[in-house]
Amino acid sequence: MLMAIEELRSFLDSDIEVSDLVLTGKLSALEHKIRKYTNNSFQRRGVSIEADIRGNVFMSESLIPFKVGDTIMVTHSDLQSDWFATVTEVTDDTTFITDGEWDEDNNITVTKVVYPLDVKIGAVDILKWMLRNEAANSGDKSKKEIQSETLSRYSVTYAADATESDIDAAFGVPKKYTAFLKGYMKARF
Secondary structure, rough: OOOOOOHHHHHOOOOOOOOHHHHHHHHHHHHHHHHHHHOOOOOEEEEEEEEEEEEEEOOOOOOOOOOOOEEEEOOOOOOOEEEEEEEEEEOOOOEEEEOOOOOOOEEEEEEOOOOOHHHEEEEEEEEEEEEHHHHOOOOOOOOOOOEEOOOOOOEEEEOOOHHHHHEOOOOOEEEOHHHHHHHHOOOOO
16 A cells, blocks of 8 residues: 555644545555556565465565565466555565455565655645545535635635646646656556
8 A cells, every 4th residue: 555544644634534444445546546647566676576375375485575564566477467465464484464365376476565755745645635625525615725805795715726727637636736746657568
């Protein structure tokens, strides 16, 4: 996963009341969008092992370089290639379990996925924008920024931080929030 929910909550405003389940879903969807948009799986190729899967347990002849909470990517498999999961348990030096359901398989490659800090912070900014706009669009005007306010004959104008032409089509947020991804884009062949 892009980051743990506890880490995400430390970046969010305390007045944002969203369940962990909703945040997990939004974060997972955003992570998938970022990988698809950039065509980058963010693999750390130096941290990988060959393994077999038996009963959702990954078994390797070499030492496991992963710890609980690490994101892994499975490649070189006909059954489940390019699948991502989070390590939930390292049972001993040569086996581990993830949060996913797996088919039994032999000689797959498991690689650690590491997201740079600017990708994490950028994802947080995108989520903040989405959550703020969901609250504002549901009628909660306290979440909207005020551009101007008049006292006599009370009038309030709310600020808009994006126009229709400024919205990134892939993410549904202003383009300024997705600009950080340009440096991580990989060519598509």
